[in-house]
Amino acid sequence: MPRDLCRAEEAVVFKDVSFSYSNGFTLMDVSFTIRSGELALIMGPNGSGKTTVLKLMAGMLKPLSGDIYLCGIDTRRIKLSEAARYVGYVPQNPWMAFFNNTVFNEITYVARNTGLSKEEYEARALEVSSWLNIAHLLQRSPYSLSEGEARRVSIAAAIIHDPSVVLLDEPTAGLDYLNKIDYVNIVQKLVLRRGHTVIMSSHDVDLLTLFPEAKVILLNNGRLSFNGYIRDLLSRAHLLLSNNLLLPAPIALSTYLNELLGVGEGSGASVEELVERTVLRKDVIGELICR
Ligand SMILES: Nc1ncnc2c1ncn2[C@@H]1O[C@H](COP(=O)(O)OP(=O)(O)O)[C@@H](O)[C@H]1O
Ligand SMILES: [Mg+2]
Structure with missing residues (x-):
């Protein structure tokens, strides 16, 4: 913990x-x-x-x-x-922040500079690197990593000294999408575990x-x-649009179906009817997605 x-x-x-x-x-x-x-x-x-x-x-x-x-x-x-x-800070672009010759030196940098002993930061490097599935990369150059590996190394570097806030x-x-789901799992474990x-x-x-x-x-x-x-x-999805953000896809779809097509719970519309109406109103979908 x-x-x-x-x-x-x-x-x-x-x-x-x-x-x-x-x-x-x-x-x-x-x-x-x-x-x-x-x-x-x-x-x-x-x-x-x-x-x-x-x-x-x-x-x-x-x-x-x-x-x-x-x-x-x-x-x-x-x-x-x-x-x-x-606090541990993980920058947007991991490559911009790397400056050490090995992944081990990269992830232990903050720990070495926040007063942890050698034994302590070596033990923590092993713990976080196995937790993040990067233990096999410790002697590699950070510049030789894939995008997903580089992001895991950045997280390891930020959490090695066990900060409260990440x-x-x-x-x-x-x-x-798959890497995004992988990242979401890491974030959930950071919070929950x-x-x-x-x-x-x-x-x-x-x-x-x-x-x-x-x-x-x-x-x-x-x-x-x-x-x-x-x-x-x-429930105030217009706030996203008025702040220059898209609606998440499921919200855009349900907003479209419920508000623009009048298809709500109990409307009894068949799948065929929905498809037909959706095709007819694709201009509106385009507008929703582009906004
Ligand atoms: N170091 C800096 N010096 C001057 N302007 C900056 C600096 N960093 C960011 N900005 C400007 O501040 C604004 C907000 O930037 P930022 O916080 O990076 O926004 P976001 O992360 O939401 O994209 C932008 O207009 C950006 O150009
Ligand atoms: Mg930014």
Whole structure:
């Protein structure tokens, strides 16, 4: 189980947080909380501020105004190396973050720099690498790995020191469906078996149906558009469309059938009728999918 450093009930708290880059992008008055042991999705279109929010959580950026608490600690008051004991950050592109000659050196880097002894980090490297099924890769160059292997190595590097909170930046970007399901299984085990608080950023709306219990924070252009649970978001599906996100395929289909074709429970429409009406209204489906 993760080291019991995070005693706070709330793993992450944002209180009226604002932040700006010099190019003009501003995160404005963002407030939300993520409970310890919870799975959360930070969703929004490209450029909405998701990575910025993850970096603020990890203490890599500091807020201009407002407060951020990581495991109850004000991130302004701790150095990055101290914050790294509480949080593991998995970057969007694993290749950009690799800089060691072997997978073993890559996954033990943070552990070696957060004060673990050699015996301890070697034992942990064996534990996480067998857990993530990458023990056979430890002496390989990280640059020789497949996409799926590289992502597992990135996770191993982020969790080796047993942080309470694991941040995954766009974890499913560019993965095919089978690799996505494989990743979803890893994330579920991180939360359920290892007890981490897992926070993912993504614009991939499939995650909403793959993690139906997750907390969702929806961002658009640096502003908070929704803060709640998936069931409430899906019952207000227009929020996804108005925030430049697609509807998840099952929701798009049921919305289409229920609202546009008038096919609801008890309507008695046959499959043939549905097909016929669907074909007739494919312009509408196209519009839904393209929006
Ligand atoms: N280091 C940086 N310096 C200046 N602008 C940045 C930097 N990082 C991100 N931005 C800008 O901030 C905005 C939000 O970026 P980001 O948080 O990466 O969004 P997302 O992860 O949702 O795609 C974008 O307009 C991006 O160009
Ligand atoms: Mg990003």
